[in-house]
Amino acid sequence: MSAFLYGVALQWKLDIRSKSLLISCYLVPLIFFALMGGIFTSVNPEMKDTLIQSMTIMGVSMGAFIGFPVSLVETYGSDVKNVYKVNGVPLFFGLISMFLSTFIHLLLMSVIILLAAPAAFGASLPQNLPLYFAALAVFTAVSLGVGSLLGLAVKSQAKLPLFAQLIFLPSIMLSGIMFPRDLLPEILAFIGKVFPATWGSQLMLNDGFRLQNLWYPLLLFIVSSTGCALLLSKLKKE
């Protein structure tokens, strides 16, 4: 346990030293929030009620799909995994430590948005903060689960951005955080339901933390965890 905890704390430090993760987990989401928060609330003042949720979903999606898989490929698509393998470090350690470290970074970014949005743009705070954070934790974990699958399955740094955008862009465009989902064509609204961001936005709204909004994210988390376990076992045998 001591090795595991030391490893997670170390990964947290490495993520702070790695500018790329800081950019995708803090800088870009917060700049997007600073710019779009003003635009959204000016164009449609009703957006103030859901601004925190929308900006948080965008930021978490960016960190989980764009930033996190890069760190995984740096470990599992390189000689680092062989060094872990031959020196007694279990292969799952890298994945879990990076998952937990990025989870904490994304929660911190979300807290910054939560604290800044009311003061900066007059955004409404969620009515039930504990339930909001529970929903945020579920959404972040599910998004990182999908990001894990992406980072382990795509071993090439060159191909990764393409696959990452294939998940990130529809997540943002079809989840209802940019445009109301009612205005989307039926087929696009249906495709949007495949991505975790759609479910995340429903979960994080007031009174949204319900079983009907939870079953799909939990299923997706189980599927991605199983997929990761299979990919790690394949890597171990290679």
Add this chain to the structure above:
Amino acid sequence: MYHAISVHGLEKNYGSHAVLKGVDFDVAKGEIFALLGVNGAGKTTTLSCMEGLKKYEKGNITVNGKMGIQLQSASLPAYIKPMEAVRLFAKWNKSSINQSTLATLGIPELKNKCYAELSTGQKRRLHLALALTGNPDILFLDEPTAGLDVEGRASLHDLIRLLKADGKTIVLASHDMAEVEALCDRIVILNEGRIIFEGTAAELTEQMGKHYIIHIKTEQGSESFETDNIEDSLLSLLGSLKQKGSRIRDIKVDRGTLEQHFIEMTRRTKA
């Protein structure tokens, strides 16, 4: 004799290409053992099979002891610092860190650098330190001194001798014949997936039937003579030089280097 490693009838294919065609050898406990071969001879594959990194089709490998492995191609996260990596690996191996080994490898001096900032030689030293964190009985070193300067190479050789004195078994793969000759108790030469020689460097010299070569440098210039009878030839040569009144500036006797024997043996096998 107690064997640290036994390899018997090892066969390995890559697709339809047979890379190892029945490799047999034993490594005694506490010896420094080298695997030699030209590129594609099968030495890295043999090493990987022994390390458990590659599966093989046929044969048996028994490793009696805890392994420490320094890979030829190795990497760590870009922003990890050397001492952080050592601590992480030591914690996973539930072992303590040997400070004097770390000092010999110069790891504490690198404490403020991230992995990405280390030179090739510094990275090699770090990976060797990581291989030693679990206090292994058997150490696999793949090209351990590649990228090291003369001083680094000499201090690493001293460390390898210390590890042997400490009772560790060391299996080395290297292209540096001088290094192998200086460090290893026994060698195996692989060629096209088969062992073509197993023994000591002296036995290889005997097997190659090399004459003695006398190199003499006088005021008149340098000359080399080949002979089977070193004693008679040397005495007669010195006598003749004295008669001529030549002054000797340097004299050297050799029986060919391991590198020369290695090249000749692989050439003969191919022919």
